[in-house]
Amino acid sequence: MKNVKLILKLFIGVAALLLVxxxxxxxxxxxxxxxxxxxxxxxxxxxxRAAAVRMLTATDDDTELMVACVDKIATLPDSGExxxxxxVSLCYTGAQIKQNQ
Numbered sequence: 191m192k193n194v195k196l197i198l199k200l201f202i203g204v205a206a207l208l209l210v211x212x213x214x215x216x217x218x219x220x221x222x223x224x225x226x227x228x229x230x231x232x233x234x235x236x237x238x239r240a241a242a243v244r245m246l247t248a249t250d251d252d253t254e255l256m257v258a259c260v261d262k263i264a265t266l267p268d269s270g271e272x273x274x275x276x277x278v279s280l281c282y283t284g285a286q287i288k289q290n291q
Contacts (some may be wrong), residue, residue, distance in 0.1 A: 223238055223239070223242045223274060224242050224245055224246055224274060224275060225273070225274070225275065226273070226274055227270060227271055227272065227273060227274065228260075228263065228264040228269050228270055228271075228272050228273075228274060228277060229270045229271075230274070231260060231261075231264050231274050231277075232264050236257070239257050239260070239261075240253050240254075240257055242274060242278070243256040243257055243260070243278055246274070246275055246278040246279070246282075247278060247282050252285055255281075255285060256278060256281050256282060256285065259277075259281035259284070259285075260274070260277045260278055260281055263277045263280070263281070264277070
């Protein structure tokens with residue numbers, strides 16, 4: 191009977207460890223807005239959006255403008271599958287062209 195209890199405790203411990211690992215890996219995957227699609231952009235907070243723009247453009251210049259631009263792209267039809275990094279790149283290129291004119 192002691193062996194059965196020991197094996198059962200071991201089995202429960204391993205199952206709990208596996209569950210924690212799965213939850214941790216899912217959390218890491220969901221937390222990466224920079225490589226996700228614009229579907230995830232819509233659900234992210236404003237602070238998270240601004241941080242993603244700063245990270246992808248490597249500058250603090252025109253952060254609000256870039257966030258507004260990507261927000262506008264995210265509301266366009268059939269834009270949900272577009273990557274956030276592509277939308278930020280498009281907005282950043284447009285801002286650079288406007289500044290150079």
